[in-house]
Amino acid sequence: MRKPFFLGASLIITIFVYLWQQNMSMRLAYKASALQSDYDKFNSENDILRLKINSNLALEKMDKIAKEKNLLRPDEKHIIYVD
Amino acid sequence: MRKKKNRINRKTVLAFATLTVFFLLFAKLAYLQIFLHGRINRAVEKMVNRENVEVPKRGDILDAKGNILTTSIKNYTVFLDAKMIEDFETLKEVLSENGIKIKEKKICDFKNMSYIPIAFDVDSFTVEKIKKTKLKGVGFEAKYTRRYPQRRLLAHILGITGRDGGGLEGVEKICNANLSGETVKTKIIRDGRGQIIRNKSLNMEEICGCNIELTIDRNIQFIAEQELRKAFELYKAKKAICIVQNPKTGKILAMVSLPDFDCSDKIKDIRRLRNSAISDIYEPGSTFKIVTVAAALEEGKIKISDTFYLENGKFKIAGHTINDDHKIEGSATLSGIFEMSSNIGMVKIAQRLGGDLFYDYIRKFGFYSLTGIDLPGEAKGLLMDVKRWNALTLPNISFGQGIGVSALQIINAFSSLANDGVLLRPFVIQKIIRCNSEEEIFEKKEIRRVVSEDTAYIVKKLLKNVVDMGTGKSAKIQGYTVGGKTGTAQKVDPSIKTYSTKYYTASFCGMVPAMKPEFVVLVIIDEPKGSSYYAASVASPVFANISKRIAEYLRIEKDDVK
Numbered sequence: 196m197r198k199p200f201f202l203g204a205s206l207i208i209t210i211f212v213y214l215w216q217q218n219m220s221m222r223l224a225y226k227a228s229a230l231q232s233d234y235d236k237f238n239s240e241n242d243i244l245r246l247k248i249n250s251n252l253a254l255e256k257m258d259k260i261a262k263e264k265n266l267l268r269p270d271e272k273h274i275i276y277v278d
Numbered sequence: 279m280r281k282k283k284n285r286i287n288r289k290t291v292l293a294f295a296t297l298t299v300f301f302l303l304f305a306k307l308a309y310l311q312i313f314l315h316g317r318i319n320r321a322v323e324k325m326v327n328r329e330n331v332e333v334p335k336r337g338d339i340l341d342a343k344g345n346i347l348t349t350s351i352k353n354y355t356v357f358l359d360a361k362m363i364e365d366f367e368t369l370k371e372v373l374s375e376n377g378i379k380i381k382e383k384k385i386c387d388f389k390n391m392s393y394i395p396i397a398f399d400v401d402s403f404t405v406e407k408i409k410k411t412k413l414k415g416v417g418f419e420a421k422y423t424r425r426y427p428q429r430r431l432l433a434h435i436l437g438i439t440g441r442d443g444g445g446l447e448g449v450e451k452i453c454n455a456n457l458s459g460e461t462v463k464t465k466i467i468r469d470g471r472g473q474i475i476r477n478k479s480l481n482m483e484e485i486c487g488c489n490i491e492l493t494i495d496r497n498i499q500f501i502a503e504q505e506l507r508k509a510f511e512l513y514k515a516k517k518a519i520c521i522v523q524n525p526k527t528g529k530i531l532a533m534v535s536l537p538d539f540d541c542s543d544k545i546k547d548i549r550r551l552r553n554s555a556i557s558d559i560y561e562p563g564s565t566f567k568i569v570t571v572a573a574a575l576e577e578g579k580i581k582i583s584d585t586f587y588l589e590n591g592k593f594k595i596a597g598h599t600i601n602d603d604h605k606i607e608g609s610a611t612l613s614g615i616f617e618m619s620s621n622i623g624m625v626k627i628a629q630r631l632g633g634d635l636f637y638d639y640i641r642k643f644g645f646y647s648l649t650g651i652d653l654p655g656e657a658k659g660l661l662m663d664v665k666r667w668n669a670l671t672l673p674n675i676s677f678g679q680g681i682g683v684s685a686l687q688i689i690n691a692f693s694s695l696a697n698d699g700v701l702l703r704p705f706v707i708q709k710i711i712r713c714n715s716e717e718e719i720f721e722k723k724e725i726r727r728v729v730s731e732d733t734a735y736i737v738k739k740l741l742k743n744v745v746d747m748g749t750g751k752s753a754k755i756q757g758y759t760v761g762g763k764t765g766t767a768q769k770v771d772p773s774i775k776t777y778s779t780k781y782y783t784a785s786f787c788g789m790v791p792a793m794k795p796e797f798v799v800l801v802i803i804d805e806p807k808g809s810s811y812y813a814a815s816v817a818s819p820v821f822a823n824i825s826k827r828i829a830e831y832l833r834i835e836k837d838d839v840k
Contacts, residue, residue, distance in 0.1 A: 224467075224475040239352040239402045242335075249346040249427035254500040256429075271830055 328474075330466045334459030335422055337487030339436055339449055341496040342531075342708065348436050348450075348541070350422040354405045356397040360389045363415030372411050373397075376404045399423060426541040432499055433538045434553040435492070435653070435706060438545070447551055449490060449707065451654050456710055459487035484713055491709035493529035498522055501827045502532040506801065509820045510536045513806035519555045519685045520820075521800045522828065525693035525789065527722040528702030530651070531797060531828075557655045559682035560804070563767025564619045564749075564813075565787050566678030566688070568695060570628050571616065572737050573639035576729040579630040582736055585609045586623045593622040596669035600625060603766075604749065616740045617748025619764060621677040628676030636672060637664035642728045643691040643701065645683055650703045650725075659683045678767060679777075689800040692787045695741075696795035699734035701725040735793075742792035753788055753818040755826040757836040761795070762788020762821065764813035769805070781805050786817035790825045791837045799825050 250256070310318065336350040356378060363369060370380055378397040405418050424439050437448020445454035462485050467475040502520045510518040515536075522532040535554040539545050552558070574580040591605035604618040615623030628636055641647065646661035660682030662671060674680035686704060694701040703723040710718040729737075741761030744750040749764045765785040771778035785802040789795035801817045801824070810816060 221475075225473070228473070228475050236402065236406070242349065242351055243401060243403075245346065246349055246351055246425055246427055249349075252345075253428050253431070254496065255431065258500075258504070276833070 326467050326469075328466050328468055330464050332462045332464055332485065333422065334461060335486040336424065336439075336443060336459065337453075337457040337489045339457075340489060340491045341494055341499075342492060343495060344491070345428075345496050347428055347432055347492070347496065348424060348426050351425050352402060352420055353399045353423045354402070355395050355419040355421060356400050356405070356408070357417050357419060358394045358396055359392045359415050359417060360394060361392055361415075365413070369413050369415060372408060372413060373416070376407055378404075393417075424541075428496060429542065430538055430540045431496060431503060432494065432533075433541050434535045434551075434555070435494065435533055436541060437654075438541060438551070447655075448553070448653065449492065452652055453488075453490050453707065453710070456488040457490065459713075460485045486713050488713065489711040490707055491711060492706050493524075493531065493708045494533070494706060495531055497831055498828055499532040499534070501831065502799075502824055503534045505820055505823045505827070506534050506536060509801075509803055509816070513803055513808055513816060515803045515806050517554050517558070517802075517804035519800070519802040519804075520824065521555055521685055521689045522824070523689050523693050523704060523798045525696035525702075525795050525798050528690075528693070528704050529708065529722075530704055530706045533706070553653065553655060555685045556651060556653055557657050557684070559657050559659050559684055560783050560802070561681065561767045561769070562678040562683050562688055563765035563783065563785065564621075564678055565692075565763045565765035565785055566681065566683070567616065567619070567624050567676070568737055568741070568763060569640060569643050569645075569691060570624050570631070570636070570676045571612070571740065572643075572695065572729050572733055573636060574627045574631045575736055576639070576733045577631060577635055580612060580627055582612055585611050586615060586626050588615070588620055588622045591622070593625065595625065595673050598670055600673060613740055613743050616763075617743050619744075619749050624676045625673040628672050633664050633667050633672050636675070637661075637667075639728075640675070640681070642726065643687075643694065644725070645681070645687050645691070649684075649686055649690050650723075651686060652705050652707045652720075656686070657684045659687060678765060685800055685802055688785075688787055689798055692789065692800070693798045694728050695734045695737050696789045696798050697734075698731045699727055699729040701728050738789070738793055738795075741788070745788065745792070749814050750786065750788070750818055752814055753786055753821045753825075755790070755822050755829065757838055758790050758825070758829050758834070759792035759838045760788055760790050760822075760825065761792035762786055762818075764818060766811065766813045782811040784811055784813040784816040786813050786821045788821055788825070790829055791834065794837075796832065796834050797825075797828060799828070 335352075338349045339347045341347055356373075358380070373380055373396070378400070380396050408416060409418070422443065424443070426436065435448050437450035438446050439450050440446050443458070445451040445457065450457065469475060502522055506518050506520045509515070518534075518536040520532065520534040521530065523530055533553075533555050535552075537550055539550045545551065571580075575582075587609045588602065588606045590607065591602045593600045600621050602618075602620050602622050604620070606614065606618055606620060610618070610620065610623060615627075640661065646659050648656050648658055662680075671680055690701065690704050701724075703725055705720060705723075708720050712718070738761050741763055742759060744764070745753050745760045745762055750760075750762050753760055753762050763786070765783075765787070767783045767785070768777040768779070769781040769783060770776065771781060783802060783804050784806055785800065787798065787800040789798045799821055801820045803816050803820070806816045
């Protein structure tokens with residue numbers, strides 16, 4: 196009586212493990228896809244922000260702002276190099 | 279007994295019926311699995327599996343200090359699928375809130391179409407906002423577009439890309455293979471709701487293009503562009519060129535050709551794409567005199583102490599008269615000839631040297647051959663074969679007429695003297711940075727020794743005298759010694775087929791500090807208009823402004839404390 200019971204139980208467990216890992220792999224694939232999309236999104240946002248920094252620090256733009264604010268190039272003696 | 283028989287019959291029928299159903303199901307299954315499996319598999323694969331082309335990000339171009347000069351940004355084309363739209367009014371409102379306007383009339387015209395593009399170059403922030411509304415009938419197509427945060431700066435060096443993203447000019451063209459990256463096809467699975475499941479995670483950074491680091495410093499480039507543009511506009515010149523080079527390495531620190539263009543705008547005049555600094559040839563005039571003097575000194579045909587009779591400013595050769603703009607009475611020393619840029623003195627030096635030797639030195643200095651710079655469209659120049667020279671060729675070339683050179687060749691020749699007589703290959707690309715952070719570094723490359731260290735030293739001293747006492751006085755800068763040479767060359771007028779008295783090319787090439795140069799600057803102003811066309815009043819002041827700012831920026835130690 197015990198033998199068929201264990202046989203049935205192990206069969207059910209095997210099927211359960213198989214189905215669970217199938218389901219899990221599918222769920223992980225969805226998660227990986229979502230993470231990949233997030234990664235691509237952050238990468239692309241990072242690119243945009245880097246471009247913005249470089250555009251804002253463009254020398255042509257800074258020179259234009261300096262002219263608008265009537266700023267003059269400092270005398271060499273008054274420049275302190277910090278690096 | 280009869281009752282029992284009936285029950286057996288009923289059980290048998292039921293069992294038989296059940297078995298028949300199972301048998302039929304099994305038969306159907308066997309039919310599907312064995313006979314139709316190929317067709318079904320193909321249909322499912324078609325529905326579920328998709329081949330995705332992953333377009334890599336084109337590499338960035340950086341300056342010598344890592345500032346971005348050009349980069350690629352993922353932008354989107356927003357399109358409508360007319361068949362899928364459920365609530366057009368809400369859709370219109372949402373798109374309008376995000377700066378995209380659509381006309382109902384236009385949509386009605388394409389109501390059977392699944393792809394109606396309505397906005398281009400939409401950034402990812404806007405796309406995310408629209409996506410969050412989960413509206414049906416709106417789609418997004420990603421595409422990389424090239425951006426130039428520094429606007430006009432370095433336009434000729436960076437070049438442009440075509441519609442397909444391939445490089446067409448400048449570094450974009452020369453490094454296209456490195457910048458492009460690798461297009462990869464990946465397999466993705468789409469579920470019933472259209473959601474994508476990747477069977478393999480792809481690191482986009484592994485397939486993206488390499489970054490290119492230039493030798494050019496954007497600050498030096500900006501100084502050169504700003505000062506040159508002022509002169510270009512002031513003299514209403516046809517063209518203007520400025521190159522800054524490190525003579526010790528051959529690195530190009532700045533290269534400007536005007537008129538220029540903005541890489542971000544649509545280019546209306548295709549001629550503006552031409553990088554005059556390397557592609558155009560001109561007659562150098564007196565700046566070429568360094569070749570004559572260096573060659574004669576190297577061959578021992580003249581000595582620094584030699585004096586030459588200067589024919590009172592008029593010298594007849596083969597029926598032609600050669601004039602000196604700055605007339606010197608009687609005789610002059612080599613230094614005096616150089617300081618006052620005497621054409622007659624230069625002719626006499628070249629005559630001592632002879633045609634064959636002079637031709638050899640012209641070639642040794644790199645003229646009439648490509649410098650090998652890593653930019654497309656370099657010009658070789660023009661030089662008549664020595665066997666075909668007539669009585670006037672040698673005298674003319676001795677003071678820089680009758681020869682066609684590129685601006686790059688002139689500055690490279692000056693740099694060879696600044697580098698103690700060794701000619702180097704000029705270059706603008708110093709590093710290729712691969713996605714895995716591996717770096718390919720380009721070092722300086724020696725072409726040949728042109729003259730000895732001693733000859734180079736004497737020529738540097740002569741160039742210093744030109745700025746201290748001669749025609750190049752306006753190139754002086756406070757705190758630094760400067761060595762350089764002016765050049766005012768008449769241009770050939772094609773309508774009269776001889777040298778024009780109206781059109782000139784004013785140039786100045788010099789080095790700072792004079793005896794131990796850290797950088798060499800060449801300024802060329804083509805066809806300046808106004809009261810003066812002389813290099814001393816047109817090109818030398820531009821050189822002085824550029825050099826002073828660069829010397830201060832590079833924090834070069836002051837060597838002229840007077």
